[in-house]
Amino acid sequence: MDKNQQGVQFLQEGKYEEAAKLFQEAIDENPKEPISYIHFGNLLAAIGDAEKAINFYHRALELDASLATAYYGAANAFYMLGKHEEAKKMFLDALKNGIEHADAYFMLGMAHYQLGEVLYALPYFQRAVELKEDDAEAAFQYGLCLAHLEQVDAAIAQFEKALKLDKGKNTADIYYNLGVSHVYKEKLEDGLAAFERALELRPDHLLAANGKKQIEERLSKH
Secondary structure (H helix, E strand, O other), X not given: OOHHHHHHHHHHOOOHHHHHHHXXXXXXXXXXXXXXXXXXXXXXXXXXXXXXXXXXXXXXHHHOOOOHHHHHXXXXXXXXXXXXXXXXXXXXXXXXXXXXXXXXXXXXXXXXHHOOXXXXXXXXXXXXXXXXXXXXXXXXXXXXXXXXXOOHHHHHXXXXXXXXXXXXXXXXXXXXXXXXXXXXXXXXXXXXXXXXXXXXXXXXXXXXXXXXXXXHHHHHOO
């Protein structure tokens, strides 16, 4: 096992100091090998030093401008820093250079969404859901995007799919957005039930509480 492989194993085990030592040795021994810089970038990103990680990804790309994993690593680091425009460009370059997995499409969709480019985000979320059908987060974000674009029936289908897949991370928020979608369709009872379910899961969900209150006021007038 070479130093890069051993370093990756240490990285996966959370042994960051050992991994850093091996990656640095690999770079010192062969400074023209871009993979070592990518691994070091991944290590720095894993410990939260995104700024420094980007420098290593850029060094890798200076040596080989076709390395999709370097673009992808840099894109994630930019996203961590809230630099969504830079992240978007790097995710696109990662796709152009051969990255073809659901997370790349999902993150490109997220970058567009964070920039307010909802229409551009839509096809990337759709592709992420196609490639990874059991991804609750992708279904949820795809649903949000559809709802934003007033494709409410399609949004409801994605929210319901997300609820079946979700392990509790976003369940209350999914119910809240499902409730909003039902209210948009004037299905007030369904909306109320969804808001109440969100509040059962998270009693401090202020948006769901407000939605519930508004629906109860509307229903009391009928």
